[in-house]
Amino acid sequence: MGQSMVAIVQDDCTGCDLCIYHCPFEALLPLQLNPEGRKHNKRPVVVVEQRCVGCLSCIGSCPTDALHEVAVPPNSQASPLVIHEKGPATEPVVRWKKRSTRWP
Numbered sequence: 001m002g003q004s005m006v007a008i009v010q011d012d013c014t015g016c017d018l019c020i021y022h023c024p025f026e027a028l029l030p031l032q033l034n035p036e037g038r039k040h041n042k043r044p045v046v047v048v049e050q051r052c053v054g055c056l057s058c059i060g061s062c063p064t065d066a067l068h069e070v071a072v073p074p075n076s077q078a079s080p081l082v083i084h085e086k087g088p089a090t091e092p093v094v095r096w097k098k099r100s101t102r103w104p
């Protein structure tokens with residue numbers, strides 16, 4: 001593979017949603033529920049590992065630097081970020097049709 005992927009430091013994610021619109025592959029989605037014990041009131045955004053192609057378009061979009069690059073070793077057969085067969089429950093974000101969420 002020899003490319004990069006991204007990960008989100010959940011403690012640093014305020015759930016502002018800014019990064020969602022920077023991902024062309026809809027790989028950044030909000031969790032359905034805010035995990036218990038979180039210091040932020042809003043649920044975080046997570047990387048849907050199976051959709052992230054490592055284009056890094058989202059890097060730099062996060063005001064709290066919660067998004068960071070993860071290097072994938074050149075001899076990897078699969079992304080080290082794909083660790084869950086089924087990811088956590090996320091909410092869909094409709095943004096392409098009329099009256100959907102606008103590009104900020």
Ligand code: SF4
Nearest residue numbers: 023052053055056058
């Ligand atoms: S690296 Fe690319 S595909 Fe992955 S979450 Fe960021 S913008 Fe989306």
Ligand code: SF4
Nearest residue numbers: 013014016017019062
């Ligand atoms: S931009 Fe940063 S703080 Fe906002 S939802 Fe995305 S990862 Fe979380």
